[in-house]
Amino acid sequence: MASQTRERILDTSLAMFNAQGEPNVTTNHIADELEISPGNLYYHFRNKEDIVEQVFTRYEARMDDALLVPEGRLPNLEDVWMQLHLVFECMWDYRFLYRDLVDILSRNRKLKQHFSRILNRASSSASEVLKGLAQAEILRATQDEIRATAENVLLVTTFWLSYNTVRGARPDASQEDLTHGIYQVMLLIAPFLREAERMHLNTLAQAYRR
């Protein structure tokens, strides 16, 4: 029962952070929304920072799963699409974090360290997948090109939601923005693909661009 309340607090906090922005949500707002007493909330969490960190722990576990690279075989383009979908969906479900990344990380040293670990893993994962595609001869690029492209993949992905915010996206814009983001990342890889794959991608991309 206690543990169920704890989960409800985390679910509701995440929803409120996403809808209103994390700095605008207090523990009192969260308790009100759940119709529980602040005392009950403080039984489960020391303070709001504690809630933010527990929400982040969930995010981190989910992103770790999304970043898994196929084992025992070379990756193919389907894997790239799949992985990008998992990563963008995770980013969307925790969008309060990505819309205001620099600010949130600057206020919490622990989150900054954990996010840094995630970025390092994402960087390795992107490099490994691109190298795998090159090894499978689906993609042709020099080592420098692979390294720089992996870094651009990381940057475009990480700041896609911030970019939309700055360009004036409505806060409720959703699926369309995600698919557009995935398309933008695929376009980073596309020019290095074999002709057949590049054309296939351009056809798929029709469905993705707005």
Next chain:
Amino acid sequence: MASQTRERILDTSLAMFNAQGEPNVTTNHIADELEISPGNLYYHFRNKEDIVEQVFTRYEARMDDALLVPEGRLPNLEDVWMQLHLVFECMWDYRFLYRDLVDILSRNRKLKQHFSRILNRASSSASEVLKGLAQAEILRATQDEIRATAENVLLVTTFWLSYNTVRGARPDASQEDLTHGIYQVMLLIAPFLREAERMHLNTLAQAYRR
């Protein structure tokens, strides 16, 4: 004399915003640093927001210049390098803005509108240059590829300093980060270049990557 003090206030404010982050600098700090009275400062500016907006006006004029596209002839790769240098140097000189972009714009509606105008201009400029390179047959890409690449150029450029912050760059890291950023943007264009230009770029890039 009055106008000279005004300029000194703006110069010092910019330097302090860059060094300490704009939210951490108050009008009292600025007056202290200049060894003038707060009253003297308030003679020139209504409040800190007024200073921020005047600093932004300078930034805006400089970025407008950097975004000029060659007139009366098609652009070449030298133009792209030159423009990227001007844009990145302007971003660096006003780095307080770019390191914490989403937060600063969310706090000031006027700045948000002006920054949005700059982004729209940058977007047109990037598209125009890429189309010009295609017309000069230096670059080969479909219309979809040009549109998506222009958008990635905009995103990577705009969030380059935020990306470095999140990845844990030291606040005083400078020239190296800029040249790396310019290299990352050139790499977005490189795969679409003619073979000769692509090889030339790869050679130049040796000097740029860290």
